[in-house]
Amino acid sequence: MLSVRPKVAELVYALYGRPLHPELFEVHASGTFARGDYRVKIDITNTGHVITWQCEGLTWTEVSTAVNHPLPIRRRLMFHQLKAKHHDEFVGRGGVSYSIDFQLETVQPEIFWMFQHELSREGPGQGLFFQFKPSGRMPLGAISFIAHQARNKSLRIQAFHTFPDDCALVRSTTVFRLP
Template sequence: MLSIRPRVAELAFQLYTRPLHPELFEAFQTRTVQRGGYTLKMDITNCGHVLTWRHEGLTLTEVCTSAHQELPTKRRIMAYQIKGRRSDQFECHGIRYQTTFQLEGVSTKLFRMCQRELCNDDRKVGLVHEFDSSGRMNMGAVSYMNAETRNRSVFIQAFHTFPDDQAIVKTETYFRLPG
């Protein structure tokens, strides 16, 4: 299956207070974690990722995807184009969600170094997916996601590379239960 990434200028970041239908996304890697009363599902998609976090009837869904992908607007509480650096937070029933995402253009040398580190680090405990080359560059994009779980919180880091644009999207997301 051919898996090529869109241009980085087309990316959007969204948060929903509901689950999104799985058929809206093609997941290349998936991991589900259950701990301390919450469930986290991480999906690497062709554009970025989908995080679905659940606790006692509340679902929060974070999406990093193409702005051209049609997604519902019902119960969407954040919607940003990914450019530069941005932070935001949301609180509901004592549950705290925080995020920071950043688009960074880098030199060819630094980009290649980051690609190698994401692909070749044997110590990785997260999800990694290497995409096919688009043909413009001799390397494909890479996505890496990792979750650091605690009983009352989870911290997720994601890195998505865009070889055609020599750009890296970095996200950090934090879910915390009350108490």
């Protein structure tokens, strides 16, 4: 298991058609909720996040992690290395759909620190939030912030992960839709 935040160049997004074992991840913050016919568990991990969405016997698990993190291959539906911008969609049985938009942005240090301070000030209480310890050479540790908008037939999740050593921001928007 990884014990430190990975370099942003090592990040991947994957979607699985099954739950993943919780012992695969070091979880720092977690939240669960249910709405309509679905249930969701969101975990902030040291490498990013794990979102497990369940509805009527269907389970999809989105993972944002490092490429060298030991993950199974069985029932993996998507796998993308995080580079610049990307969009992908998947439609499962019964018309249930999943879409992901993610973006990696390396910015000037001044902009990064402004965003980092804004997240640390506004994030707590607005969603799932965790601030990592500083790496030693940076004054603030990395931040992960995840917010959601739940409706009976859809769920929209926005995630922000910062990487101070790289002055990089990772933003993702995930949408689960029922027909």
